[in-house]
Amino acid sequence: MEFNFLITALAALIPMILGFIWYNPKVFGTAWMNACGFTEEDLKGGNMALIFILSYVFSFFLASILSGMVIHQYSFFSSLMADPTWNEAGSETYKFSQTYMENYGQNHRSFGHGVLHGVIVGLFFVLPVLGTNAMFERKGFKYIAVNVGYWTVCLAIMGGVICQFA
Numbered sequence: 287m288e289f290n291f292l293i294t295a296l297a298a299l300i301p302m303i304l305g306f307i308w309y310n311p312k313v314f315g316t317a318w319m320n321a322c323g324f325t326e327e328d329l330k331g332g333n334m335a336l337i338f339i340l341s342y343v344f345s346f347f348l349a350s351i352l353s354g355m356v357i358h359q360y361s362f363f364s365s366l367m368a369d370p371t372w373n374e375a376g377s378e379t380y381k382f383s384q385t386y387m388e389n390y391g392q393n394h395r396s397f398g399h400g401v402l403h404g405v406i407v408g409l410f411f412v413l414p415v416l417g418t419n420a421m422f423e424r425k426g427f428k429y430i431a432v433n434v435g436y437w438t439v440c441l442a443i444m445g446g447v448i449c450q451f452a
Contacts (some may be wrong), residue, residue, distance in 0.1 A: 289350075289353065289452075290427075290448075290451075292350045293447065293451045293452040294346065294350055294353060294448065294452065295303045295349075296447065297344065297349040297444045297447045297448050298342060298345040298346040298347070298348070298349045298444075299342070299345070300440055300443050301341070301345045301348070301350075301437075301440045301444075302338070302341060302342060303416060304309045304401050304436065304439060304440050304443065305436070305440075308432075308435075308439070309436070314432045314435075314436070317428055317432055318433070320428070320430045321425060321426060321428040321429035321432060322425075322429065325355045326380065330331065330373075347429065348444065349444055349448065350388045352404065352407065352410035352441065352444055352448055353405075353444055353448050353452060354405065354408060355357075355445070356397070356399070356400040356403040356448050356449040357449060357452060358393070358394055359387070359390070359391060359393075359395075362383075362386060362390075362393070366379055366382075366383055370435075379396045386418070394449075395449055395450070396450060397446040397447070397449065397450040398405045398427070398446065400442075400444075400445035400446040400448055400449025400450060401424065401433075401443070401445055401446040401449065402445075403445045403449070404438070404440075404441035404443065404444060404445025404446065405438055405441070405445075407437060407441045407445070408437055408438025408439075408440075408442065409436065410433055412437040412438060412441070413434045413438075415432070416430060416433050416434050416437070417430050418444055420433075426449035
């Protein structure tokens with residue numbers, strides 16, 4: 287089983303696309319600015335090219351690690367890698383892995399299953415990290431809800447795309 291660079295690169299676009307919608311003033315943008323204490327003037331300026339490039343790179347990192355969380359077959363192959371013959375045609379480990387993939391290679395490989403894991407990552411990784419930061423930064427519930435909601439939806443869609451198509 288190989289890492290699918292193209293699907294990962296496409297999934298990394300999801301946070302940028304959803305961010306344009308989510309943080310639009312007509313959706314949650316105004317609530318987010320109020321929760322952060324920002325004005326529209328505060329958000330003007332900055333090196334937007336650098337911000338978008340780094341945002342995409344960070345999104346690619348997320349999509350890359352999310353692959354291993356939403357595609358269970360990666361765990362199977364990682365357990366075989368201790369055997370130096372795991373990918374040598376004819377070896378017992380190789381034959382075993384081929385049989386396994388023929389029988390179970392498509393189990394839990396659906397958009398919905400990826401969404402489920404994306405939501406789990408959002409609630410059990412993103413919420414504790416952003417929630418802890420927000421408490422120490424003295425940010426309110428609205429700040430946490432807008433940002434954790436965004437990342438949970440992003441990770442759900444990314445997980446669905448990766449699990450279905452990678």
